[in-house]
Amino acid sequence: MIKLFFLFLLKDFKNYLLDSNKSWFAISFFLLCLLIFPLTYGSSVDLLKKTAIASIWICALFSNLISLESLFKEDYQNGVLLQYRINNIPFFIIVMTKCISHWVFTSLPIIFFSPIFLIFLSGSSNDAMGLFFSLLFGTPLFSLVGMPIAALTLGASARGPLLIFLSIPFFLPIIIFGVLGVNSFNNGSYSEYYLLCAILSISIVILPYITIKILWESLK
Amino acid sequence: MLKYFHKYANPVKFLTIVLPVRKIMGILSLGVLSVGLIFALFLSPPDYQQKETVRIMYIHVPAAWMSLMIYAFIFFSSVVFLVWKFPLFLILAKESVTIGVIFTFTALLTGSLWGKPTWGTYWVWDARLTSFLVLFFIYLGLKLIMESFSYSSKGDYTFAYLALIGGFNLPIIKFSVDWWNTLHQPASILRTGGISINSEMLIPLFLMAIGFLFLFIYILLVSVDINLKKRKIMYYKNKPNN
Amino acid sequence: MSKEYLLKVKNLSCERNYKIIFNKLSFNLYPRNIVFIDGNNGSGKTTLLLCVSNILTYSGEVLIKKGIDNFGYVGHRNGLYxxxxxxxxxxxxxxxxxxxxxxxxxxxxxxxxxxxxxxxxxxxxxxxxxxxxxxxxxxxSKIWLLDEPLSGLDKKTKKIILKLIQEHLSLGGGALATSHERISYFDKNKVTRVKID
Incomplete structure (x- = not known):
């Protein structure tokens, strides 16, 4: 079981690394989005400073939304998913490795470089720690919550727009707690982090199973 | 119990049983709504602060109640469909979506029309309004996912699962928006406490709510009928040797 | 011929996209045998294979010999990254x-x-x-589900694959194929033909 898990994880990582479109797309989209905020605010540095954290979160949301489309698409289209199903390979492994690799290649770079992005947007460096942790607890939820929705839209006509439309309402709580968490971090209150962790732990238990059910349905 | 239930979960049987109910609901909703409207628009007293604009409430509040109730209905029918696979419940859930969209939209529209004279603005980023807007988008999502699978039965389960996830998520969304709102109370002239409701206002309010409920049931049954007939046509069209 | 079947299909019916694909299909698959499924395009040959592998919901019975828990499947989509x-x-x-x-x-x-x-x-x-x-x-796997295994291949490749199937059969396996090419390659006594209309 564990051997199989690492086998699949390795396969997914390789898949991301070999397909340079996939691995660079999310992070470059993030940077591109980030560029928009300073440009739209004109020369008002004050405004930029105030909204730096929100901007980074919004860009993280967008890059996650965009990259969700490719989550199960390839496996579904080329029939590998069907092979897995027929051969009784535990779908829990497939779903979890997909989720982990998606997080590693879309959100982890964002989390890692978030202090730099903050300076880039002339935010105050006091927030860097708070932003780092809020992204660390928040972005796995993007991948987890997005997973069942990406599975739902498999085989739908006009999948990309539909996926974005469906997932934004579900991402709202994450982004709300994430942005608020940074603000209250400096005041010494961690309640939003606790909430994010709570949602995360519930999601890890429930959502993979729902995703598995949906994937099985999508093969019918 | 389940066996008994299964007998009536057969769509065609359901229709024949429910036909008289449908007719009664149609007549009742018409009657109750017209009585309620007369009460609401003419007989009930104007609010001492909001004057005549308070009459928007008689549409707004029941519509909001209905949209929440319809989502609960969709959620439970989807769960029943997923667990016991009665096709009837899927059809009920699917047909409720459009009605739910309309009720939610009505609630949002009348709410913002009501907001202008009372709060001085059409829209406030208040917790309740925001979460209602999210509900509206979830309804639209359900509608969209129905449309995008219209040529295959794959969409059935997709729809039910989306309704399920949405049902779990709505309380979380509501909670998060409440949380956000308590921290960032927008500077509005929102009156806390709301209007003091006396019984003369309560009667038309409930009449309208019951009328809307009957109307919902009536429209739902009619659209289920249409849906089943459509399926029948499709079935005969696709029959192997006709 | 041994009485022990690898796969027994009894009164299998399947409904997909609100239409009945096939109705009350029955056949048995014995070791060293191959079942050819005949039918026009769109008659539900692929659907039958998916029903047998328990991916689609069906009514009727599909009995699989104890101890076999996976199928070998080759379909239109190759399943390659x-x-x-x-x-x-x-x-x-x-x-x-x-x-x-x-x-x-x-x-x-x-x-x-x-x-x-x-x-x-x-x-x-x-x-x-x-x-x-x-x-x-x-x-x-003992049972192979082959969805048009030979279509679009050249003669040489066809030969390789037919040889492979033959070898699989001789080792006691069984196969379910939805093709009508080259039936004559196999021993007549070991071929069952099932027609879907």
């Missing part, structure tokens, strides 16, 4: 199925020596099909 090379593909599936032997023999058998480091996306249709069959060998 474009970015994988032939070598990494074989390595990946070898580990999944716990295939003990080296896959060098399989590469030799399919003449894929030159393509070992080539990504799957640049292989030809026939070569992809060959890889699909390579996975089938490593799976060691």
């Amino acid at each position: 474009d970015t994988q090379t032939v070598d990494s593909f074989l390595y990946f599936w070898k580990n999944i199925f716990n295939y003990k032997k080296s896959y060098q023999a399989i590469i030799e058998y399919f003449n894929l020596n030159k393509f070992i480091d080539v990504p799957v996306s640049s292989l030809s249709f026939g070569q992809k099909k060959k890889l699909s069959f390579a996975r089938l060998i490593m799976m060691k």
Whole structure:
């Protein structure tokens, strides 16, 4: 079981690394989005400073939304998913490795470089720690919550727009707690982090199973 | 119990049983709504602060109640469909979506029309309004996912699962928006406490709510009928040797 | 002929997209035998294979011999990742199925020596099909579900694949194929034909 898990994880990582479109797309989209905020605010540095954290979160949301489309698409289209199903390979492994690799290649770079992005947007460096942790607890939820929705839209006509439309309402709580968490971090209150962790732990238990059910349905 | 239930979960049987109910609901909703409207628009007293604009409430509040109730209905029918696979419940859930969209939209529209004279603005980023807007988008999502699978039965389960996830998520969304709102109370002239409701206002309010409920049931049954007939046509069209 | 079946299908009916695809289909699959499923395009041959492998919901009975828990499946979609090379593909599936032997023999058998480091996306249709069959060998499943295994292949490849199927049958396996090409290749006593209308 564990051997199989690492086998699949390795396969997914390789898949991301070999397909340079996939691995660079999310992070470059993030940077591109980030560029928009300073440009739209004109020369008002004050405004930029105030909204730096929100901007980074919004860009993280967008890059996650965009990259969700490719989550199960390839496996579904080329029939590998069907092979897995027929051969009784535990779908829990497939779903979890997909989720982990998606997080590693879309959100982890964002989390890692978030202090730099903050300076880039002339935010105050006091927030860097708070932003780092809020992204660390928040972005796995993007991948987890997005997973069942990406599975739902498999085989739908006009999948990309539909996926974005469906997932934004579900991402709202994450982004709300994430942005608020940074603000209250400096005041010494961690309640939003606790909430994010709570949602995360519930999601890890429930959502993979729902995703598995949906994937099985999508093969019918 | 389940066996008994299964007998009536057969769509065609359901229709024949429910036909008289449908007719009664149609007549009742018409009657109750017209009585309620007369009460609401003419007989009930104007609010001492909001004057005549308070009459928007008689549409707004029941519509909001209905949209929440319809989502609960969709959620439970989807769960029943997923667990016991009665096709009837899927059809009920699917047909409720459009009605739910309309009720939610009505609630949002009348709410913002009501907001202008009372709060001085059409829209406030208040917790309740925001979460209602999210509900509206979830309804639209359900509608969209129905449309995008219209040529295959794959969409059935997709729809039910989306309704399920949405049902779990709505309380979380509501909670998060409440949380956000308590921290960032927008500077509005929102009156806390709301209007003091006396019984003369309560009667038309409930009449309208019951009328809307009957109307919902009536429209739902009619659209289920249409849906089943459509399926029948499709079935005969696709029959192997006709 | 032994009485012990590998697969027994009884009164199988399937409904998909609100229409009945086939109704009350019955056949048995014995070891060393092959079942050919006949039918026009769109008559539900692929659907039948998916029903047998318990992916679609069906009514009726599908009994599988005890101890068999997976099927070998080759379909229209080959189930290959474009970015994988032939070598990494074989390595990946070898580990999944716990295939003990080296896959060098399989590469030799399919003449894929030159393509070992080539990504799957640049292989030809026939070569992809060959890889699909390579996975089938490593799976060691008793029952093979073959969805149009020979369509679009050249004579040489067809021969290789037919030989492979023959070998599988001679080892006591069974196959379910939805093709009507080259039925004569197999022993007449060991072929069952099922018609879907």
